Every structure is written in structure tokens, then in C-alpha cells.
Amino acid sequence: MAQHLYFARDTKLFIEFDGVVWEIPVLDGFSFSQSTNATEITLAEMENSAGVSRRGRRAFNDSLAPAEWSFSTYVRPFISAGSGAGAADGAAEHHAVEEVLWALMAGADNYDGTTYDFDRGGSNVITPSGSDSAINFDQSNKSTLGTANLYFVLGSANRQTYKISSAVVNEASIDFDIDGIATINWSGFGSEVIDMWASTKESTSEPNNGDTTNDGTTIAVGDIWLDTDNSYRLAVMTNVGSGTEASTPLIYEKVTATDNFIRNRLTVATIKPNSQDPDSDGTNELAPTSTGYDLTLTGGNITVSNNLTYIIPEELGTVNTPFAHVTGTRSVSGNFTCYLQRFDGTDGQGMNSGDTSTPADDSANFFEDFAAIDNVITNSFALVFKIGGASGTPRLEMTCATAHVEIPAHSIEDVITVETNFQALPSEISETDEVTLAYVGA
Numbered sequence: 354m355a356q357h358l359y360f361a362r363d364t365k366l367f368i369e370f371d372g373v374v375w376e377i378p379v380l381d382g383f384s385f386s387q388s389t390n391a392t393e394i395t396l397a398e399m400e401n402s403a404g405v406s407r408r409g410r411r412a413f414n415d416s417l418a419p420a421e422w423s424f425s426t427y428v429r430p431f432i433s434a435g436s437g438a439g440a441a442d443g444a445a446e447h448h449a450v451e452e453v454l455w456a457l458m459a460g461a462d463n464y465d466g467t468t469y470d471f472d473r474g475g476s477n478v479i480t481p482s483g484s485d486s487a488i489n490f491d492q493s494n495k496s497t498l499g500t501a502n503l504y505f506v507l508g509s510a511n512r513q514t515y516k517i518s519s520a521v522v523n524e525a526s527i528d529f530d531i532d533g534i535a536t537i538n539w540s541g542f543g544s545e546v547i548d549m550w551a552s553t554k555e556s557t558s559e560p561n562n563g564d565t566t567n568d569g570t571t572i573a574v575g576d577i578w579l580d581t582d583n584s585y586r587l588a589v590m591t592n593v594g595s596g597t598e599a600s601t602p603l604i605y606e607k608v609t610a611t612d613n614f615i616r617n618r619l620t621v622a623t624i625k626p627n628s629q630d631p632d633s634d635g636t637n638e639l640a641p642t643s644t645g646y647d648l649t650l651t652g653g654n655i656t657v658s659n660n661l662t663y664i665i666p667e668e669l670g671t672v673n674t675p676f677a678h679v680t681g682t683r684s685v686s687g688n689f690t691c692y693l694q695r696f697d698g699t700d701g702q703g704m705n706s707g708d709t710s711t712p713a714d715d716s717a718n719f720f721e722d723f724a725a726i727d728n729v730i731t732n733s734f735a736l737v738f739k740i741g742g743a744s745g746t747p748r749l750e751m752t753c754a755t756a757h758v759e760i761p762a763h764s765i766e767d768v769i770t771v772e773t774n775f776q777a778l779p780s781e782i783s784e785t786d787e788v789t790l791a792y793v794g795a
Contacts, residue, residue: 359507366424367587368453368520369601370501371464374588375453376439376605380536383424385505385517389672390416391664416673419663420517422503426451427614428740430486430747431607438583439605442467449673452488453501454539455479460492460523460613460657462499472485472494473634485750488790492685494783496618496680498659503543504577504587512585513550514577517543517571520754521678523661527740527751528617529653534751535615535740542661544675547599552576555582555585562595598631602627610683612795615749619742622650622689624719627733627755631726635756638726645735646719651770655738655751657788660684685777685787689738690715693769716771720761727760734758736775753777754789 356736361381368375374523392712393412428566429450433442443466449455456469461478463470467477503517521542527537551568553576554560560572572593578600579585599622607613625645629637640646648793660681668671695717726732741748753775761773 357508357511357513359513360509361616363507363509363751365506365585365587365789366505367504367622368501369504369589370457370499371462372591373464373599374504374601376603376608377426377451378453378608379426381426385420385422385424385503385546388416390418405777414672415667416665416666417675419675419678420520421540421548422517422520422543423538423540425536425538426454428747428749429554429607429610429613430539430615430794431610431613432794433481433606433689437606439603441604441606442481444483446483447486447792447794448481448606449486449794450606450613451539451787452479452486452792454525454537455488455790457499457501458493458657459488459490460495460498469501473499481688484563484793486792486794488498488792490683490785490787490789493659493680493683493785497678498661498680502589504549506579506585506587511635512553512555512579513548514579514587515548516547516577517545518547518621521661522651522659523549524656524658526654526656526750527767528618529650529738530617530741531652533617535617535620540748542663542675542678545794549577553743555579555581557582559588559598559600560593562593567574568690585624592795613747615671615741615747617740619745620650621743621749622648622653623735623737623738624648624758631729631732639722640718646715648689648691648716648719651690651692653687653738655753655788657689664686683785683787687777688772688774690764690770690772693720693763694715718759719773720763721770723758723760731757731778733778736777741793744791748793750781750791750793751788752790754786755780 366377366379392413392415396407400406421422433448435445456478459478459793461469462571467476470477470768476491500519500521503520505515507513521541523541532696552566554566576590578588590600592599626639629639661678663678665675696715738751745786755778759774761771763772781785
């Protein structure tokens, strides 16, 4: 009997959300697992008259912990062709290969073929258009978020598929690695990891009523089909009956393209105070609100987290499975670094960032100004990161309109750098506008 080994580089990821399946290329280093919560009972007693003291123990499985998953994707905006196999849209509008993950993170539980929204009303979470694809968190003030099913298809022969049911996105982290390609690290949870090998059908056409899966049973709703005529892409059977077989539509536009990668080196950041006089003492301590600080970054990170926890029943005599997730505090935080440098004013511009002239790459004044407002408990800055350039395409723009910026810290290296941490805050504590995103395709 032949043995089959499975290599990570042969893996494909598919996400089933609201009756549609997206193919999401992932990078090396992905993982998924599910552990067991166990209880141990021990004996501890004094000796009896014979000098014997029992020291045994028993172990019991209480419940399955939530499934945990993580993977990385490239940031890949594109303009849909509007037609053809796997098209993301019926018009030439802006999209991203990984956009369904942002939709899940931001509270969407419905997909109507173009936009992602919250089924009980409200604004769209993602709205593609002819100029960009705008993403907001207006619908994210919910105790539970939308869920999806993740399918990891492993191997290049005798393919093994694992399903993470009721998966939810917990965190997305973007690193500004100066020499790398813009990448997002995703992580989250799910209810259960399910082996789907027995429920898989590999064929050149959609399975018919009476066809059988790997274990010899008749194809049924919920089984998966790997299309051998379309790079073994995955679909889920939604109907099985004589002449009425149906499976989920599949979106995979631009997953194999190479013209929609973004170089981190092109990233541009603007840091503008929302008030030049944050302590209201009549003195302008910070740079003008119209110009702010023009800092050329050497690196940075932005992390968006839902801080999810899971509720697990605790019935005796059974191994319980995770029941539901609950959202925690939504947090958006990050940091950025730049070289320590001071503008010398030789071209006629002022040397002080409090002047009305446009400041140049002046991180020394940036530090000096912050150190001077130590009586301001919470400051407010508009941070805009344009990953891919100020006007280049493709690019991803992330805007934190009211960020609290901490005092920069010096890092002593071959070239002295300044590192600044920030917390993106909502405009009001009940609002959801900590961060907005816009994908711009090429």
C-alpha cells in the first residue's frame, strides 16, 4: 500500500462565507490545531497502620479547546476584470484577494455578490468602487462576529482536507518590513477541526446524484468537491438531487497574478496633530495641523485585534465542544521607526517644527515637541500609512484619525533611530472609527 506524505508548500486555503468560497493563497508558516482541556484528580493521604499511602491519580477530558489557526497573506489589491471564471465582481471595481478576511474581522455576516454587510441593517463593511475598496468597522460593535468555514487542502496527491468550522478572525497584523512585500499575519479561532477526507470527491465535473466520496458513501449536501479540471479548487455541495445538483460559486481572481504585490519600501506616513496647542496654553507646541511631521519610516507595525474569548459548556460525563465566541475590547495599536535627524534650515525653512513653514524629515523636533507636552494626558494625531506609496498602485491606505501617540524612544544602533508607539482610539468611546482602510488596485 502506497504511503502519502503531505508537504506545506502544496497547501491551499479556501474560505466559505455566506454560500460563496474564496481561494486565499497563504505563505509558509501557517498552522491550525485543537487541544483538549483535561482535569486531573490526585490522591494525597497519610499513612495507614501498615505504612501505606496511596498516591494515584486519574485524568479526564473535559472539553475541546477552541480550534486555533494562523497564516499570512500578501496584501494584493486588484481591479476586477468584471467577467470570466472566478471573477470577484461584475464590474471593473477595486478588490483585494484577502478582502473576505477583513469583512469577517469587521463584523460582516452577509455577502450579496458585491458588498459585505451586516444582515440586520447598517452600512456596508466593504464597498468596492471604481476608485478604491473602502473598509470600515462601523458594524463591529457586536458581541459576536460573522463566522466562516476554513478549508485547508493538503498535498498534491490523495489530497487531505481539514475544515475549521465556525471560524472567526481575531487579529490582523501588518508589518512594514523595509525589504519585504507587504504582508498581513492573520489569526483566529474556530469551533472544531474536522477531517473531511471521507467527504471529499475529486472529479473533472460537478458531482451528480449517486456519485460517491472517498469513503464510498453517496455525495451529500456539505460534502466537498475538488475540481481536477480547475487546479483542484474547492467547492461545497449545496444541493444534491437528480438533475438539481449545485455547489458554491468560487472567487479566485488574481490569486496567481504577480502584478498586485506591494513593496513595503514605498510606504509613506503622515503624522498630523489634531491640535497644534494640545494643552490650550496659547503656545503652539506641535507642528501645524496642515503639515504635521514628515517622517521617512524605516519600519513599523499596525495590529487590529478583536480580543475574542470562547464560551465552553462544562457538563460532567461528556467532552464538551466550544459553544460560541464573545468579542472583547476592539484594539488598534502599532509602532513606527525612523532615523534620528534634524532639519538644519539651510534652504530657508524654519528649524523649529512650531514654525509655519513646512517641516522636513525632522524626527529630532518630533521628539522634542512631544517631550514638551508632558502635561497632556491624551493627545490626538491623524496617522495615515500609505503602503505602496502616496499615489502609487497597487497600495493599501490605513488611516487612524484620532490616535494617541506616545513619547518617542531612542534606539542606539549603528544609525540612531527613534521608535514611536501609538494607540488608535475612536473619536468617542462608543464609536468604531479607530481605523479605516482603502485598497487601491492597479
